[in-house]
Structures are given as structure tokens and as C-alpha cells.
Amino acid sequence: QALAAIQHSDPQINAFTHVAAELAVDAARRVDAKRLAGEALGPLAGIPVAVKDVLCTADMPTTCSSRMLKGFQPPYDATVIHKLREADAVLIGKTNMDEFAMGASTETSAFGVTRNPWDTDRTPGGSSGGAAACVAAGNVPLSLGSDTGGSIRQPAAFCGVTGLKPTYGRVSRYGLVAFASSLDQVGPIAWSVDDVALLLESIAGFEPRDSTSLNQGVPNYSEILQTTDLRGLKIGILRESSENKAVDHAILAAVHHAGDVFRSCGAELVEVNLPHSEYWVPTYYVIAPCEASSNLSRYEGAHYGHRTESIDSNSEQGPLVSAYCRSREEGFGAEVKRRIMVGMYALSEGYADKYYNQALKVRRLIKGDFDAAFTQCDLLLGPVTPSSAFRIGEKVDDPIQMYLCDLFTVGANLAGLPAISLPGGFDEHGLPIGIQLQAPVLEESRLLFAAGAFQ
Numbered sequence: 505q506a507l508a509a510i511q512h513s514d515p516q517i518n519a520f521t522h523v524a525a526e527l528a529v530d531a532a533r534r535v536d537a538k539r540l541a542g543e544a545l546g547p548l549a550g551i552p553v554a555v556k557d558v559l560c561t562a563d564m565p566t567t568c569s570s571r572m573l574k575g576f577q578p579p580y581d582a583t584v585i586h587k588l589r590e591a592d593a594v595l596i597g598k599t600n601m602d603e604f605a606m607g608a609s610t611e612t613s614a615f616g617v618t619r620n621p622w623d624t625d626r627t628p629g630g631s632s633g634g635a636a637a638c639v640a641a642g643n644v645p646l647s648l649g650s651d652t653g654g655s656i657r658q659p660a661a662f663c664g665v666t667g668l669k670p671t672y673g674r675v676s677r678y679g680l681v682a683f684a685s686s687l688d689q690v691g692p693i694a695w696s697v698d699d700v701a702l703l704l705e706s707i708a709g710f711e712p713r714d715s716t717s718l719n720q721g722v723p724n725y726s727e728i729l730q731t732t733d734l735r736g737l738k739i740g741i742l743r744e745s746s747e748n749k750a751v752d753h754a755i756l757a758a759v760h761h762a763g764d765v766f767r768s769c770g771a772e773l774v775e776v777n778l779p780h781s782e783y784w785v786p787t788y789y790v791i792a793p794c795e796a797s798s799n800l801s802r803y804e805g806a807h808y809g810h811r812t813e814s815i816d817s818n819s820e821q822g823p824l825v826s827a828y829c830r831s832r833e834e835g836f837g838a839e840v841k842r843r844i845m846v847g848m849y850a851l852s853e854g855y856a857d858k859y860y861n862q863a864l865k866v867r868r869l870i871k872g873d874f875d876a877a878f879t880q881c882d883l884l885l886g887p888v889t890p891s892s893a894f895r896i897g898e899k900v901d902d903p904i905q906m907y908l909c910d911l912f913t914v915g916a917n918l919a920g921l922p923a924i925s926l927p928g929g930f931d932e933h934g935l936p937i938g939i940q941l942q943a944p945v946l947e948e949s950r951l952l953f954a955a956g957a958f959q
């Protein structure tokens with residue numbers, strides 16, 4: 505059914521970079537054989553799952569939607585992929601994304617833009633645009649995305665589905681192609697909070713091969729969703745976002761409405777503020793490019809990645825440097841190059857103190873704001889995005905406008921917190937709007953508990 509749905513919608517939506525039809529049918533048959541033999545089945549038995557093309561898969565290409573990795577097939581599975589297989593899920597294919605997860609619209613993919621199933625003239629958001637669009641289009645019930653600065657939550661919001669960014673370290677990053685290692689997390693996208701909880705349960709947990717993985721047991725997330733009684737829960741509304749002029753009226757109204765729903769479930773609403781929130785985007789856009797410039801230095805056409813065919817052996821720099829430069833020139837798109845240059849600059853001698861080290865200090869202040877806010881409330885409620893899905897082409901030539909899409913999402917990454925984007929209504933164009941809940945570190949249960957009551 506999933507394969508038929510993809511065949512029907514994907515020529516238009518372009519959510520997939522690779523559909524593994526035969527492998528998926530084989531996997532489904534294996535699960536069925538297990539069932540017939542009376543063997544115990546995993547929690548995702550037979551369920552088709554699509555995964556963002558930033559996760560290493562031993563039996564499918566992994567391109568990060570970049571020419572640099574076109575045709576690359578990793579020799580191993582990412583831990584989350586291994587866990588999906590262990591849970592008897594059926595991996596259906598790899599989903600389109602902004603190149604190396606840098607973007608907010610899936611327009612920087614080297615393999616064409618993904619379209620929003622609600623309005624195909626609009627973007628599905630990004631960078632996990634394909635992962636959100638294929639769930640919204642009804643191709644698969646579950647997908648995995650990655651979130652460095654909002655890349656699960658913003659596309660989930662634009663596509664009217666649910667997406668969760670786990671606590672930093674909750675889910676293993678082993679086999680997740682690195683963008684900004686101190687911010688990256690893998691997380692679930694699905695139709696419902698229940699499905700998100702089930703998928704999170706299957707992928708979370710300690711992993712010795714990821715040195716930042718947290719050695720903590722995984723709660724039974726699906727078990728905590730059975731109530732709409734939120735008495736005793738304090739939900740903080742961010743003063744900054746409710747007064748922000750850059751935010752569409754319909755978004756503010758949706759957040760307000762969500763507050764009413766939570767109140768009707770018995771929660772208490774309090775106003776809180778995060779004094780350094782105006783520095784979230786600038787801080788993120790120093791730290792993320794710095795880490796990216798370092799992580800992406802491995803793609804030089806010799807050990808990894810696209811290798812140019814036009815090596816200039818008479819080049820003044822010598823053939824090796826020439827090959828390196830040309831391979832990177834040909835392999836990377838404009839946004840990736842921009843990030844590498846910004847990152848190299850901010851890390852270079854004489855500038856590192858002014859930019860990178862300064863950004864690290866501000867990051868500490870931002871984390872402190874969240875710590876203080878969570879002494880006054882249990883969860884934070886606010887918008888996911890300043891607007892609903894924008895038109896394809898609208899922001900693609902204006903990086904600053906594109907970066908401002910991340911206004912409300914990058915805080916959770918800088919502080920390492922879990923956050924969820926939930927469908928919160930529609931705007932006047934009939935486009936979905938997301939609302940966001942953020943929780944203290946490792947409080948995914950609290951997040952899902954409140955999200956479950958809301959849905």
C-alpha cells in the first residue's frame with residue numbers, strides 16, 4: 505500500500521531520494537513469515553518507515569541530498585536504522601532534504617525541491633522536508649528526521665504532522681551524517697502523538713559508539729498517553745513570542761487557542777520570559793556553521809565524496825590542492841559553501857574569540873534562561889514558526905529571511921532540550937499551523953503526556 509501511494513504521489517511531491525521497493529517487500533515478507541511461525545514480533549512489525557537521507561543505510565544510498573555523496577552507499581547502518589530493523593519495521597526508502605541538512609525549505613537539495621502536499625506551490629519546510637511530506641501525503645505513517653536547528657519541528661508544522669526533537673544525547677547519532685555535532689539529534693515524525701511516542705521508544709537509548717549518548721533507561725513513552733487530565737501541570741507562555749511583530753496573527757492565535765485547550769485540561773498557564781531569545785538565531789548561525797566547516801572538511805574527493813574528473817596537473821597550487829578545490833567546488837551547493845566560509849571565518853585566528861568563543865558564552869546564557877524558566881513552569885508553549893508554509897522560491901535567494909524561519913526552534917537545540925511540534929489548526933489559506941512544547945532535559949515523557957492531552 506505504501507509503495508503504491510508513493511508511486512501515485514511522489515512524481516509530484518518528490519519526497520523521496522530513493523525508494524527501496526524490493527527490499528521493502530522482502531522485509532515485509534520476513535516479518536510475515538515470523539508472524540506465521542508464531543515468533544515474537546517487534547513493536548513496529550510490518551510498519552513502513554521512511555528515513556531522511558542523512559542516516560547511513562548499508563543497503564541503500566545515503567546522499568544527504570548532495571552531489572558530493574551521490575551514489576555513496578555506506579558500509580554500515582546507523583544505530584537508529586539498526587534499531588528500526590530490530591523492531592521489525594519495514595524501511596521503505598530515503599527522504600529528500602536540504603543539502604547536508606542546511607536549510608528550511610528543502611530547496612537546497614541537489615535532487616530537486618520537495619513540494620508541500622497541502623499546496624504544491626509551497627515548500628514542506630526543511631531540512632527534513634521529504635520526511636514530513638511523505639507522512640503528510642499518506643505514503644507512510646512514520647518517518648525519521650534530524651533536527652539541528654528545527655529541521656524536524658518546522659517541516660512537521662508546515663505539513664500538519666507531529667515531529668519531536670529529543671533531548672541531545674537521547675538518541676544515538678552514530679551513523680547520522682554530521683552537520684553540527686553539538687546540536688544534531690535524530691527524531692520521529694508521524695501523524696499522531698501516540699505514533700511519535702512509539703517510534704521514539706524504538707530508537708532511543710544509550711549507545712557506546714556515540715560519546716555524547718546519555719546512559720539513561722528509556723521510559724515506556726506510549727504508556728503515559730492515556731489521560732487528558734493535566735491538573736498540577738504549569739505551562740509557561742513565552743512573553744517574547746506573544747509580542748513578536750514578525751509572527752503571523754494566525755500563528756499567535758493558534759498558540760493562544762492551544763493555551764485555552766491546556767487550561768481546559770486543568771493545566772495552569774503562567775507567563776515566562778527568556779531574556780536572551782533575541783540572540784538565539786545569531787548564536788546558532790555562528791556555532792552551526794563553525795561545526796559544519798569542521799565536519800564537512802572530510803569531503804575532499806580522495807577519502808570521501810565526489811572526485812572531480814578535471815584535475816589540473818599544471819595548477820600553481822599543485823594537482824592535489826587543485827583536485828581538492830575542484831571536487832568541493834563541484835560537489836557542494838551554494839548554501840553549504842556559504843556555511844563553510846562563515847564557519848571557517850568565525851573560527852580563524854584573530855576572529856575565534858570575537859565570534860565562536862563569544863557565541864559559546866551566549867549559548868551558556870541561553871541555557872541559563874531555560875533553566876530559570878523551568879523553575880517557574882513544567883513546559884513551555886509557543887509557536888514553531890513565524891509563518892505557515894511559504895511559497896517555493898520566496899526566500900531561496902535571501903539567506904537571512906530563510907534563517908529567520910528558525911526564530912523559535914534553535915533555542916531547544918542550543919540548550920539540548922526536547923521539543924515537539926503539534927498540529928495546532930489552520931490559517932486563512934487553509935495551511936497547517938504548528939504549536940511547540942519544550943521541556944527540560946530528558947522530560948520527553950512530560951512533553952508527550954501534555955501533547956497527548958492536546959491532540
Ligand code: GLN
Nearest residue numbers: 605606607652653654655
Ligand atoms: N534551518 C536550520 C539551518 O538551516 C536548521 C537545520 C536543521 O535543523 N538541520 O541550519
